[in-house]
Amino acid sequence: xxxxxxxxxxxxxxxxxxxxxxxxxxxxxxxxATAAMKHHKPDVxxxxxxxxxxxxxxxxxxxxxxxxxxxxxxxxxxxxxxPISGGIVLSMLNLNKIIxxxxxxxxxxxxxxxxxxxxxxxxxxxxxxYPPDPGTVATATMGGSLSECSGGLRGLKYGVTKHYIMxxxxxxxxxxxxxxxxKTVKNVTGYDLVALFTGAEGTLGxxxxxxxxxxxxxxxxxxxxxxxxxxxxxxxxxxxxxxxKIIPATLEIMDNVTIQTVENFVHAGLPMDAQAVxxxxxxxxxxxxxxxxxxxxxxxxEEQAIEIKIAKNDQERDLIWLARRRALPALxxxxxxxxxxxxxxxxxxxxxxxxxxxxxAEKHNLQIATFGHAGDGNLHPTILTDERDxxxxxxxxxxxxEIFKTAISLGGTLSGEHGxxxxxxxxxxxxxxxxxxxxxxRMKEALDPNYLLNPGKIVRRD
Amino acid sequence: xxxxxxxxxxxxxxxxxxxxxxxxxxxxxxxxATAAMKHHKPDVxxxxxxxxxxxxxxxxxxxxxxxxxxxxxxxxxxxxxxPISGGIVLSMLNLNKIIxxxxxxxxxxxxxxxxxxxxxxxxxxxxxxYPPDPGTVATATMGGSLSECSGGLRGLKYGVTKHYIMxxxxxxxxxxxxxxxxKTVKNVTGYDLVALFTGAEGTLGxxxxxxxxxxxxxxxxxxxxxxxxxxxxxxxxxxxxxxxKIIPATLEIMDNVTIQTVENFVHAGLPMDAQAVxxxxxxxxxxxxxxxxxxxxxxxxEEQAIEIKIAKNDQERDLIWLARRRALPALxxxxxxxxxxxxxxxxxxxxxxxxxxxxxAEKHNLQIATFGHAGDGNLHPTILTDERDxxxxxxxxxxxxEIFKTAISLGGTLSGEHGxxxxxxxxxxxxxxxxxxxxxxRMKEALDPNYLLNPGKIVRRD
Numbered sequence: 001x002x003x004x005x006x007x008x009x010x011x012x013x014x015x016x017x018x019x020x021x022x023x024x025x026x027x028x029x030x031x032x033a034t035a036a037m038k039h040h041k042p043d044v045x046x047x048x049x050x051x052x053x054x055x056x057x058x059x060x061x062x063x064x065x066x067x068x069x070x071x072x073x074x075x076x077x078x079x080x081x082x083p084i085s086g087g088i089v090l091s092m093l094n095l096n097k098i099i100x101x102x103x104x105x106x107x108x109x110x111x112x113x114x115x116x117x118x119x120x121x122x123x124x125x126x127x128x129x130y131p132p133d134p135g136t137v138a139t140a141t142m143g144g145s146l147s148e149c150s151g152g153l154r155g156l157k158y159g160v161t162k163h164y165i166m167x168x169x170x171x172x173x174x175x176x177x178x179x180x181x182x183k184t185v186k187n188v189t190g191y192d193l194v195a196l197f198t199g200a201e202g203t204l205g206x207x208x209x210x211x212x213x214x215x216x217x218x219x220x221x222x223x224x225x226x227x228x229x230x231x232x233x234x235x236x237x238x239x240x241x242x243x244x245k246i247i248p249a250t251l252e253i254m255d256n257v258t259i260q261t262v263e264n265f266v267h268a269g270l271p272m273d274a275q276a277v278x279x280x281x282x283x284x285x286x287x288x289x290x291x292x293x294x295x296x297x298x299x300x301x302e303e304q305a306i307e308i309k310i311a312k313n314d315q316e317r318d319l320i321w322l323a324r325r326r327a328l329p330a331l332x333x334x335x336x337x338x339x340x341x342x343x344x345x346x347x348x349x350x351x352x353x354x355x356x357x358x359x360x361a362e363k364h365n366l367q368i369a370t371f372g373h374a375g376d377g378n379l380h381p382t383i384l385t386d387e388r389d390x391x392x393x394x395x396x397x398x399x400x401x402e403i404f405k406t407a408i409s410l411g412g413t414l415s416g417e418h419g420x421x422x423x424x425x426x427x428x429x430x431x432x433x434x435x436x437x438x439x440x441x442r443m444k445e446a447l448d449p450n451y452l453l454n455p456g457k458i459v460r461r462d
Numbered sequence: 463x464x465x466x467x468x469x470x471x472x473x474x475x476x477x478x479x480x481x482x483x484x485x486x487x488x489x490x491x492x493x494x495a496t497a498a499m500k501h502h503k504p505d506v507x508x509x510x511x512x513x514x515x516x517x518x519x520x521x522x523x524x525x526x527x528x529x530x531x532x533x534x535x536x537x538x539x540x541x542x543x544x545p546i547s548g549g550i551v552l553s554m555l556n557l558n559k560i561i562x563x564x565x566x567x568x569x570x571x572x573x574x575x576x577x578x579x580x581x582x583x584x585x586x587x588x589x590x591x592y593p594p595d596p597g598t599v600a601t602a603t604m605g606g607s608l609s610e611c612s613g614g615l616r617g618l619k620y621g622v623t624k625h626y627i628m629x630x631x632x633x634x635x636x637x638x639x640x641x642x643x644x645k646t647v648k649n650v651t652g653y654d655l656v657a658l659f660t661g662a663e664g665t666l667g668x669x670x671x672x673x674x675x676x677x678x679x680x681x682x683x684x685x686x687x688x689x690x691x692x693x694x695x696x697x698x699x700x701x702x703x704x705x706x707k708i709i710p711a712t713l714e715i716m717d718n719v720t721i722q723t724v725e726n727f728v729h730a731g732l733p734m735d736a737q738a739v740x741x742x743x744x745x746x747x748x749x750x751x752x753x754x755x756x757x758x759x760x761x762x763x764e765e766q767a768i769e770i771k772i773a774k775n776d777q778e779r780d781l782i783w784l785a786r787r788r789a790l791p792a793l794x795x796x797x798x799x800x801x802x803x804x805x806x807x808x809x810x811x812x813x814x815x816x817x818x819x820x821x822x823a824e825k826h827n828l829q830i831a832t833f834g835h836a837g838d839g840n841l842h843p844t845i846l847t848d849e850r851d852x853x854x855x856x857x858x859x860x861x862x863x864e865i866f867k868t869a870i871s872l873g874g875t876l877s878g879e880h881g882x883x884x885x886x887x888x889x890x891x892x893x894x895x896x897x898x899x900x901x902x903x904r905m906k907e908a909l910d911p912n913y914l915l916n917p918g919k920i921v922r923r924d
Contacts, residue, residue, distance in 0.1 A: 104701045104810035149650045176897035183808035185838035186878035188611045188661050195657030199650050216707035239566045245678035287749040346645035348566035376647035416648035435638035440653050446908035
């Protein structure tokens, strides 16, 4: 419970309408999109309308030693926005202006509460594109996706959020406001705090303004689907595409469990006994897209795809992607709880990882479907379970542990795009060792010595 | 002077042949490529042959409170490698192995002493490219260019060093060795230390292994030269190229002072009274290069270029680039001292910046030639002077101050690609404010509390 005086201070800064304390309101901020996580209600939810108000809130919090949890749309998948120690949830949704689209410098300046898709709807008018496209692009905010360094389907060719963040305005833990970076392509002035704060999950400072890089929108695209009776053959096709210097915008894979489930759900015409499906989209200049699509088809044939489809028009394209887009909803309806994991390995290790996941599923008697971004090595093993079944959940946790161990042993990483949050904090020393975790802790303490900004995420007090 | 016991410890770890203490040897490590900088001899120069040896040296230094200066080829331009407080210069040139070129994952793993060009000579055999190309590409090391986050001519289309660094092995100030990042395109595990250490100028840790991203080498390229009688017209041409969604690999500009000097030096056929020359190279797929070259020519005409040349073959291409490549040597032979500055503004502000530099030159009665990377807003105002002339050097310093103030006021930054080092440390609070500099200091102290790693660069003890 917050002291009455603190609440009064918050109301004085923000106005009564931007300070929520009713239990029904607090309840809706007690969780995020992460499955099987304990809910924690905050003491208050505040919605600032300016950077100055954010700074005031942070100063009030600092003075009274109250945790602050910045929050966008709450779509994150690692428990990163759950207010685990109570305190203030700082909803950034009122800060939702697109401040500028600068066509000469190919940048946009936005407030953190802007929805990713809203920005893209605006820049497309100028023939431009903001490439990062997490699955939640229509809901997630720019601030949230920056703080989680979201990825998505276009990572292979276009990179992820961090490759598009050029400048930031940041409120530090002491309430001071700094600006870093800007509209220049080149910038080596001081430590790269723009990069450090991207993906820091709101634990080092609060982002209040963002300059992003835009690119010319590709003028053409073509989608190709390849069906395989063997995961290794699909893996060889992936390698061959890259070795032929084709970098598709999207290169997705679905395993047999996913194919079967999706096919039952949407009837897209996928063979139920296929062991892997590759969904490929090349984009860019018209002539190049034509040339690359032919080459991809040829490679799929060489690598013994049992079926190949090339979309001839937008309708056929949508059909190809329907199965992939419906993968998660299809899987989610099979069992009450869907644990969507995020295991990432070098692209060449995709077949090894898929086979390892299959073995782990068998060993622990679990249903695990695997799909994801084969082109950038980012797989989503999805465990279909029921969080009320304690025995099964124990096995789920064991399986998750083994999946991460396997990913790291294959030269991969704990998280490709979902972040560490609460969910993966316990695994960090597997990847970084104690020395690495200690280095992160020292950095956290350098910028937020009292652990007031999104505490209990990424690193905990020693 | 180092204590004899410390020297003995270093010799024990590295062998006598890798520990230099002769005055003649130390002298050559007392400076770097930066003009008009005071020389400082180190007490010893050591050349480790492994990460373990680097860690041992750092531990010896930490135990005895001795500064350590990591150094590649010493080509940097901000005094970043000068051992200003004496101590140990850690030459990384023995660590010069290309460990792996991974064609499936499009990565290379290298030691920090590898020369950039050596890496490119190797990867080109596989049709691949490591895009960062500072002017010193044939001399500078991967470790040095990573630590300075070098840029170069291809920044507009391909970005700079930081966009290609995927993984690092780092020796921390306490001698502990950590690994961060890896071969996966996506990685959001923990704070992005890979990004933080890139461009940190060796002040946060010593890099001992680097995983870089490679891209397919472009299959074609075409060079175009446009001559203008007015800087603003050149500026409009730059804007029009970008608005037409053409992103050239290279888009360089030279001002009138540069043109005159270079023309006298190489006789490339540039009109002596031209106010600006644009040098443009488009690259990529053959069909696209053809299409874009035609479009660029058309734009140059529309924006009233008084002369346009399109290279029809490699020989003509070399001629177009001869003037640009010889700009610095041509300028350097005019006066004894060449102060090569690095002022970076948003691309749209290039004409304003060039005109401002011209006014500053007139005001302080100095010769300043300006050329640089117009496409990415990174200009190199080059002051032709004589460091023995104290009165003129005073005016040089005043002019440099005004150049940086102007760059920042135009939304630019202190340094696009040369780094802060010693040279620009005093200007940092103009860009970041005291709160920003303090944040950097806290980060430095979190990772190197005793200021032993390249001390006196970027941030100083308070």
